[in-house]
Amino acid sequence: TYVVTENCIACKYTDCVEVCPVDCFYEGENTLVIHPDECIDCGVCEPECPADAIRPDTEPDMEKWVEFNRKYSELW
Ligand code: SF4
Numbered sequence: 267t268y269v270v271t272e273n274c275i276a277c278k279y280t281d282c283v284e285v286c287p288v289d290c291f292y293e294g295e296n297t298l299v300i301h302p303d304e305c306i307d308c309g310v311c312e313p314e315c316p317a318d319a320i321r322p323d324t325e326p327d328m329e330k331w332v333e334f335n336r337k338y339s340e341l342w
Pocket residue numbers: 268285286287288289290291300304305306307308309310311312
């Protein structure tokens with residue numbers, strides 16, 4: 267799965283939302299978030315993010331961001 271990370275804070279771009287084929291972006295408190303169970307891991311959103319905030323969860327130390335994305339996407 268891909269996750270939204272701290273560079274998203276206060277970012278106003280929604281390019282990622284527009285390209286996601288499964289509409290798995292949700293609004294968090296001050297970031298967008300990706301629902302980790304709905305993301306199909308296509309990677310299309312990553313290069314679209316002007317803030318470079320979207321990372322694959324296979325990178326090191328992503329556990330807290332996976333939890334963050336899950337927490338806020340499940341409020342909807
Ligand atoms: Fe959507 Fe694909 Fe990005 Fe997952 S990797 S959030 S499915 S665009």
